[in-house]
Amino acid sequence: MRSLLQILTFVLVVLIIASPAAAQDEGMYRIKSADNLYIYVHENNDLTMQITVLPDGNISYPLVGSLYVDGLTTVGLQDALTAKLKQYLQNPVVVVTISSQTSYKVYVLGEINKPGVYPYESNNRLTDYLALAGGTTPQANLKECYVYPKNNWDQGEIYNLKDLFEEEDFTINITLQPDDTILMKRKPDFFLDEWAEIAQLVGVIVGSVTLYFVATR
Numbered sequence: 001m002r003s004l005l006q007i008l009t010f011v012l013v014v015l016i017i018a019s020p021a022a023a024q025d026e027g028m029y030r031i032k033s034a035d036n037l038y039i040y041v042h043e044n045n046d047l048t049m050q051i052t053v054l055p056d057g058n059i060s061y062p063l064v065g066s067l068y069v070d071g072l073t074t075v076g077l078q079d080a081l082t083a084k085l086k087q088y089l090q091n092p093v094v095v096v097t098i099s100s101q102t103s104y105k106v107y108v109l110g111e112i113n114k115p116g117v118y119p120y121e122s123n124n125r126l127t128d129y130l131a132l133a134g135g136t137t138p139q140a141n142l143k144e145c146y147v148y149p150k151n152n153w154d155q156g157e158i159y160n161l162k163d164l165f166e167e168e169d170f171t172i173n174i175t176l177q178p179d180d181t182i183l184m185k186r187k188p189d190f191f192l193d194e195w196a197e198i199a200q201l202v203g204v205i206v207g208s209v210t211l212y213f214v215a216t217r
Helices: 002-017 020-026 074-085 126-132 161-166 190-216
Strands: 036-041 049-052 058-061 065-068 094-100 105-110 116-119 140-148 157-159 181-186
Touching: 036 074, 049 058, 065 074, 074 094, 105 126, 126 181, 140 161
Parallel strands: 105 181
Antiparallel strands: 036 049, 036 094, 058 065, 105 116, 140 157, 140 181
């Protein structure tokens, strides 16, 4: 009788913590940093807890230690925890649900054909977001692509995209972090450069005309 009551209690707890949205996400949703997880271990209050995925994609969990969970489904994490807890518990039953999901963005601004806000994907690189934003405008200074971390406009890193495209220096093609901002700078003195070219052309024409008059006198 007690065993049956325990089973019924377990089923009830699972139904309570596994909302319809969580059940729908179970097979498709991939865990990412800053997600809040609810980990339930049957008949073990010490291991039943709410836990947040760290920025590096790991969780810190009792008996298990640090465990990389970024990209796992809830079922995948359940299996991983069950396998590790078997070293300490007999037939552990683990249920993982998503308490809340993060919604990270990447902001692409400046000399961009389609500046705006784009969904963050954990494996997307700098050029992936530039492509999503329609690429750079002709006025963009490829030598000065700034990447700023979240809410920190004093810590921007400059990346020379000309080295990436021309020298194939792929170390420049960094993986973006959640809520990063990409800012493509304008070419320095873009309009002045255009006028300088026009002035240079006019100078050539004037010089040629002057030379013509001198030669025909």
